[in-house]
């Protein structure tokens with residue numbers, strides 16, 4: 001089974017994806033980390049984030065062993081990811097890696113922006129997670145502070161809004177729900193509540209109670 005989770009920045013997709021993968025015994029891929037890793041390589045080597053050749057090269061040399069690097073979690077890496085991910089050839093290079101991950105048994109949960117629309121259009125269940133931008137900014141700020149980083153909530157909100165706009169309006173693989181995705185608004189839910197709501201959707205699809 002393939003579970004596709006998409007949604008805007010800081011909507012809780014990553015946490016939800018991890019929890020669902022654990023629940024079902026599947027593997028989990030946070031696809032944002034891929035674009036963050038490409039951006040980080042460029043930043044480290046002093047390249048411009050819009051340097052297509054350098055970005056494609058970094059995508060070709062992607063090393064999943066480096067996905068755990070805490071530097072990929074920062075606002076800068078997220079902002080950089082949003083810039084490199086709008087380069088069509090970068091996305092092309094990364095499609096196979098993601099599809100291969102999704103295809104390997106026993107099942108997988110992938111989260112990102114275009115999983116249900118481009119990477120896995122035949123996913124068994126598609127969930128589009130949304131939350132009020134202010135709620136998302138609050139959560140992201142708390143997370144950053146918990147990691148010991150300084151974070152200004154208003155700046156985080158501005159970053160989230162800017163990133164969502166760029167992700168929604170790019171010509172390639174824009175952020176949007178697949179027509180057959182289920183909307184999950186977690187503005188008023190805690191993590192447990194969001195996980196339960198997602199499991200309810202998945203179980204209903206599996207039982208044939210919802211279109212799947």
Ligand code: C5P
Nearest residue numbers: 031032033035081082085112113114167
């Ligand atoms: O989800 P996360 O904040 O880690 O994603 C960072 C950026 O990577 C996003 O703002 C988006 O531009 C890009 N991204 C993407 N497609 C994905 C996942 C992330 O374009 N599947």
